[in-house]
Amino acid sequence: MQTKDRSAAFWALALFFAAYVLFLYGPMLVIVVLSFQGPEGGLTFPMRGLSLHWFHKLAEGLGVVDIGAALYRSLGLGLTVMAFTIVFSVLAGLAFRKKLRGGHILFFTVVASLIMPSIIVSLGIGLEFRLLDGAIKKMLEAFGMDGVLENYGTALGIYTSALGAHLTWTLPFGLLIMFAIFNRFNPAYEEAARDLGATPWQGFRHVVLPLIAPSVVGIGMFGFTLSWDEIARTSQAIGDVNTLPLELQGLTTTVTTPSIYALGTVTMVVSFLVMGLAVGLSKLLAARQQAKRDT
Amino acid sequence: MSAPSAASSLPAASAPGRSIAAWWQALPLTAVFAVFFLIPLALVLMVSFWDYNQYEMLPGFTLKNYVAIFDGCLSRNEAGDMCVTVKTYLSTFKFSVLVWLLTLVIGFTVSYFLAFHVRSSGVQVVLFVLCTIPFWTSNVIRMIAWVPLLGRNGLVNDALATMGLVDKPIEWLLFSDFSVVLAFVHLFTTFMIVPIFNSMMRIDRSLIEAASDSGATAWQTLWNVIIPLCRTGIIIGSIFVITIVMGDFVTIGVMGGQQIASVGKIIQVQTSYLQFPLAAANAVVLLSLVLMIIWALTRMVDIRKEL
Numbered sequence: 240m241q242t243k244d245r246s247a248a249f250w251a252l253a254l255f256f257a258a259y260v261l262f263l264y265g266p267m268l269v270i271v272v273l274s275f276q277g278p279e280g281g282l283t284f285p286m287r288g289l290s291l292h293w294f295h296k297l298a299e300g301l302g303v304v305d306i307g308a309a310l311y312r313s314l315g316l317g318l319t320v321m322a323f324t325i326v327f328s329v330l331a332g333l334a335f336r337k338k339l340r341g342g343h344i345l346f347f348t349v350v351a352s353l354i355m356p357s358i359i360v361s362l363g364i365g366l367e368f369r370l371l372d373g374a375i376k377k378m379l380e381a382f383g384m385d386g387v388l389e390n391y392g393t394a395l396g397i398y399t400s401a402l403g404a405h406l407t408w409t410l411p412f413g414l415l416i417m418f419a420i421f422n423r424f425n426p427a428y429e430e431a432a433r434d435l436g437a438t439p440w441q442g443f444r445h446v447v448l449p450l451i452a453p454s455v456v457g458i459g460m461f462g463f464t465l466s467w468d469e470i471a472r473t474s475q476a477i478g479d480v481n482t483l484p485l486e487l488q489g490l491t492t493t494v495t496t497p498s499i500y501a502l503g504t505v506t507m508v509v510s511f512l513v514m515g516l517a518v519g520l521s522k523l524l525a526a527r528q529q530a531k532r533d534t
Numbered sequence: 535m536s537a538p539s540a541a542s543s544l545p546a547a548s549a550p551g552r553s554i555a556a557w558w559q560a561l562p563l564t565a566v567f568a569v570f571f572l573i574p575l576a577l578v579l580m581v582s583f584w585d586y587n588q589y590e591m592l593p594g595f596t597l598k599n600y601v602a603i604f605d606g607c608l609s610r611n612e613a614g615d616m617c618v619t620v621k622t623y624l625s626t627f628k629f630s631v632l633v634w635l636l637t638l639v640i641g642f643t644v645s646y647f648l649a650f651h652v653r654s655s656g657v658q659v660v661l662f663v664l665c666t667i668p669f670w671t672s673n674v675i676r677m678i679a680w681v682p683l684l685g686r687n688g689l690v691n692d693a694l695a696t697m698g699l700v701d702k703p704i705e706w707l708l709f710s711d712f713s714v715v716l717a718f719v720h721l722f723t724t725f726m727i728v729p730i731f732n733s734m735m736r737i738d739r740s741l742i743e744a745a746s747d748s749g750a751t752a753w754q755t756l757w758n759v760i761i762p763l764c765r766t767g768i769i770i771g772s773i774f775v776i777t778i779v780m781g782d783f784v785t786i787g788v789m790g791g792q793q794i795a796s797v798g799k800i801i802q803v804q805t806s807y808l809q810f811p812l813a814a815a816n817a818v819v820l821l822s823l824v825l826m827i828i829w830a831l832t833r834m835v836d837i838r839k840e841l
Contacts, residue, residue: 248752252647256661259644262720263668266679269689273682282682327563334560345564352571354773356781356824358798359817363574366581366810369591403570410563460670468672470784475805487674491788503675510671 267507274500282497293501301494304486306502313483314509316397316405317466323402324409324462325455332417333443346414353411357471364404365475368395395478404476405469409462416461420454449528453521460517464510578821582814591810599815622795623823629711629786629796630779633718637775638768640719641726645767646760649734650742662731669724677717677788684708684716709791717789722778726771733767734760769831776831780824 273280277288300306335342352360371394379388394400428450432442448455470484477485483506490499582599585592607617616624644665652658668676683689684707691703706712737760745755761768783798797820804813 249651252643252651255643256647259640259723260664263665266683266720267668267671267676269682270675270679282685323566327566330559331563334556334558337556339556339560342560345560345567348567348571349563352567354777354828355571355575356777356798356820358781358783358801359578359821360571360574362801362805362810362813362817363578364570365805366577366814367574369810370577370581373590403566406566407570410566414563464670468670470674471782474784474802484672484674487672488784488788491674491678492792499678503672503678507671507675514667514670 270500270503271507273497274504276497276500280497282495282500293497294505296496296498297501297505301490301498301502304490306483306486309481309483309486310505312397312480313467316401316482317463319398319402320405320409320466321459321462323406324413325459327406327410328413328417328458329451329455331414332421333447335414335418336421349411349414352407357408358474360407361404361472361475364400364472365395368393368400368476393478395476397477397480397482400476400478401473401482404472405466408469408472409465412461412465413458416454416458420451424450449524449531452528453525456517456521456524460513463513467506467510467513575821578814578817581811582818584811584814586809586811588808599812600819602812603815603819618795619819622797622800625795626780626797629714629718630776632715633722633779634772634775636715636719637723637726638772641723641730641771642768644723645727645731645734645764646756648731649737650760662727665727666724673721673784674788676721677785680713680717680720680789681708684713709789709793711790711794714786714789714794717785718779718782721785722775725774725778726768729770729774730764730767733764737763765834769834773828773831776827777824780827781820 272286273282274293275289275291276286276293277290278292280287297306331345335346339345372391375394376388376391379385379391424447428446429442432446437445468484469482470488473482473485481489487499487502487506490502581591583595583597585594585596585598603619605617607620648658648661648665652661681688685691686703686705686708688707690707691700694700694704741759741763742755745759750758781798783796783802786794786796787799797816801813801816801820804810804816
């Protein structure tokens with residue numbers, strides 16, 4: 240960097256970088272290519288023809304696993320996680336801009352959750368809900384509600400324990416992004432709004448929200464994609480039905496046809512679609528904001 | 535008021551409002567971490583002292599789970615073997631150290647290239663994003679992506695055979711220590727790149743000019759200026775990578791062909807046999823070790839100040 244011309248070091252580093260990117264994307268590309276394997280083809284190269292055969296096989300279901308149901312469960316959970324992540328992160332981000340007593344303890348807890356081995360969080364949530372089940376059953380027994388007791392299964396579920404488990408993973412990312420946003424945020428706009436007589440809600444709705452909206456879309460993307468691919472925290476906290484990544488993990492040992500690559504391609508496409516939508520939406524919001532400022 | 539300095543982690547108290555209102559806003563997030571993080575951790579600690587039978591957990595206070603974990607660990611047996619727990623931890627440590635070293639070297643080099651050798655900031659952003667995109671896709675898929683490459687009839691073996699370098703396929707490429715480390719590096723180098731790149735971008739470029747004006751070689755600048763100044767990023771990245779590998783059971787499971795033991799795997803297997811108190815005791819031991827590692831690492835840097 241000292242010289243004007245590209246040094247030998249630059250080219251060596253550029254080569255290293257290119258090799259890293261190839262290492263990063265190469266295997267994923269192989270999966271996508273192999274999912275279009277012909278009906279005669281197997282898990283490895285060479286390709287025997289080109290077809291959508293394994294996608295059809297996937298749609299028919301893999302063994303006992305209902306892929307469609309798992310896909311809908313993961314989509315539903317991902318969207319719910321996304322909504323909660325956006326709302327809770329934005330609220331907490333606003334809170335941290337004010338004098339928040341105990342804010343450092345809260346921040347420390349959030350960061351601790353981010354670096355805590357997932358299996359421990361997962362085990363803890365699983366235990367919590369099992370103990371809750373025990374308590375509920377005891378209570379039903381004590382009140383003599385045998386009918387309810389017989390039908391009672393477990394409190395573990397997608398929208399209870401699994402949702403909570405996912406939030407302990409997505410919210411730290413959401414909060415850190417909010418910090419990054421507000422560190423660059425100029426409070427003068429709000430002050431101006433306040434001086435013009437805006438209520439705190441009006442100030443937030445018409446001044447702060449439009450300004451932070453592009454980044455908030457990013458938080459939503461984090462929320463959805465992190466949940467969509469999450470395994471470790473869900474594993475002990477899911478109950479009797481599985482999300483798509485958990486099914487996929489189970490299938491790695493049993494399925495020996497390229498349909499598993501087809502499934503991989505499908506989930507990758509969903510991830511990339513969400514990322515693309517988020518980037519597009521964020522650009523759109525930013526452009527609209529800019530256009531408003533220009534007029 | 536101008537924007538708060540980048541050194542402070544928490545946005546400065548600049549917005550209107552009182553503390554009480556702030557707490558209402560922080561409440562939902564706080565509640566989530568109380569119910570799904572702090573209470574579960576406390577329960578893990580509590581249950582680790584409980585007894586259990588084949589059907590249920592039995593509340594009480596016993597140390598037998600911990601005794602069971604360290605059974606036979608204080609003295610080596612006649613054959614000179616170590617107990618299962620120590621062996622498992624040693625194997626997990628081995629993976630942690632290997633993956634940590636590799637991700638650190640790769641992550642640092644990639645960040646260094648992006649931060650100091652790519653001149654246009656637009657290109658910089660594009661290349662950085664390129665490195666982080668795979669983080670948003672499924673870990674399992676990125677793992678099984680190695681199967682067609684490393685398998686007995688995979689691309690690597692095919693290529694080696696075609697070139698006449700091997701007579702029969704190399705067996706240790708897949709479902710081995712090698713494939714586990716490879717998958718870890720593939721999955722988690724991002725966790726090194728992001729914080730290291732972040733701290734490198736904050737380095738005042740005039741410091742580097744000053745170093746070169748004072749006659750420092752590129753290596754001296756790297757060693758005496760850049761590395762000390764991105765210490766925070768290095769340590770944050772290291773914490774991520776080490777805690778992930780220490781607690782992992784998915785990667786070691788899939789890439790080790792379900793043959794390699796890890797602490798996380800033990801916990802997972804014990805829960806599948808409903809031995810929750812034993813699993814909880816294992817989790818407490820794992821957590822104490824991870825906390826000790828993190829504590830040692832954070833001695834070197836104040837994370838809250840520099841995030």
